[in-house]
Amino acid sequence: MTAVKLDGVATATAVKSELAGRIAHLRANGIVPGLGTLLVGDDPGSRSYVAGKHRDCAEVGIESIRVDLPASSTQADVMAAIRDLNHAPEVTGYIVQLPLPAGLDEHAALEAIDPSKDADGLHPTNLGRLVLGIEGELRSPLPCTPAGIVEMLRRYDVPIRGKHVTVIGRGLTVGRPLGLLFTRKGLDATVTLTHSRTLDLAAEVRRADIVVAAVGVPHLVRPDWVKPGAAVLDVGITRVEDEETGKGKLTGDVDPAVAEVAGFLSPNPGGVGPMTRAMLLANVVKAAELKLGG
Numbered sequence: 001m002t003a004v005k006l007d008g009v010a011t012a013t014a015v016k017s018e019l020a021g022r023i024a025h026l027r028a029n030g031i032v033p034g035l036g037t038l039l040v041g042d043d044p045g046s047r048s049y050v051a052g053k054h055r056d057c058a059e060v061g062i063e064s065i066r067v068d069l070p071a072s073s074t075q076a077d078v079m080a081a082i083r084d085l086n087h088a089p090e091v092t093g094y095i096v097q098l099p100l101p102a103g104l105d106e107h108a109a110l111e112a113i114d115p116s117k118d119a120d121g122l123h124p125t126n127l128g129r130l131v132l133g134i135e136g137e138l139r140s141p142l143p144c145t146p147a148g149i150v151e152m153l154r155r156y157d158v159p160i161r162g163k164h165v166t167v168i169g170r171g172l173t174v175g176r177p178l179g180l181l182f183t184r185k186g187l188d189a190t191v192t193l194t195h196s197r198t199l200d201l202a203a204e205v206r207r208a209d210i211v212v213a214a215v216g217v218p219h220l221v222r223p224d225w226v227k228p229g230a231a232v233l234d235v236g237i238t239r240v241e242d243e244e245t246g247k248g249k250l251t252g253d254v255d256p257a258v259a260e261v262a263g264f265l266s267p268n269p270g271g272v273g274p275m276t277r278a279m280l281l282a283n284v285v286k287a288a289e290l291k292l293g294g
């Protein structure tokens, strides 16, 4: 058996083309959506992610505003930049690129974001609304990677209700909010949220209909861990050296041989990453529509 590929590039393209129409409607009504990014320091990975977000915005008609601070910035510098973004009228939503350089307080930075401009859905108010599980159309942004995973599963008609989901990793941006999202009314999955102290990870993965691996351990998930036919989403990414060429390359958390057992598998790169970026754009559009009163 070979798994159906959960194609994040194609699915993100579909999401973006749907957003383009909504953006045109906003602009016709005098609202120009604008995404701000705050990048502190010069980590090459973070720089390239931020550059990608600005390219995505240009593609769909969202303005983008880039704020870059040096690695030597103090907490006060970061907080001042956040205050400016909160007040900038052309910025309808923004993100603080994580991780911040060592020594800076990420929680303080996230808490200072105006929740109505929180394009990542990581402000405590928005995470709190996710915990509260407000029914119906959610009026607050969802964290982008969890939202992208659910959107991808929906578009491939992968059943979720009543299914067993095993999430590997309890981090702020993926595992922790994903557990909350999958167990909400309407999605109704049963979730096992695992982490580095889980005693028998293989057993927790074997019982899952949907596996989400978000830890950054290359090829952690082995084919003999996966229930035949399960959907496997490979989120974690690690830069490793290619043994033959000596060049850097990206490796996911899932052994590629899992494709022989799984029913659905997201490649990495080309899977959840592009969906994360598409959902960031969706959050910006949603926030701008709320401004319009939609």
Ligand SMILES: Nc1nc(=O)c2c([nH]1)NC[C@@H]1CN(c3ccc(C(=O)N[C@@H](CCC(=O)O)C(=O)O)cc3)C=[N+]21
Residues within 6 Å of the ligand: 048, 049, 095, 096, 097, 098, 099, 120, 144, 145, 173, 250, 268, 269, 270, 271, 272, 273, 274, 275, 276, 277
């Ligand atoms: N405030 C904040 N919000 C984030 O959403 C956030 C963050 N900080 N810090 C870092 C992580 C990581 N992240 C990725 C998004 C897309 C790809 C992506 O599109 N990757 C491509 C490959 C890109 C490449 O080649 O480097 C792919 O999977 O196909 C990767 C990683 C968002 N993050």
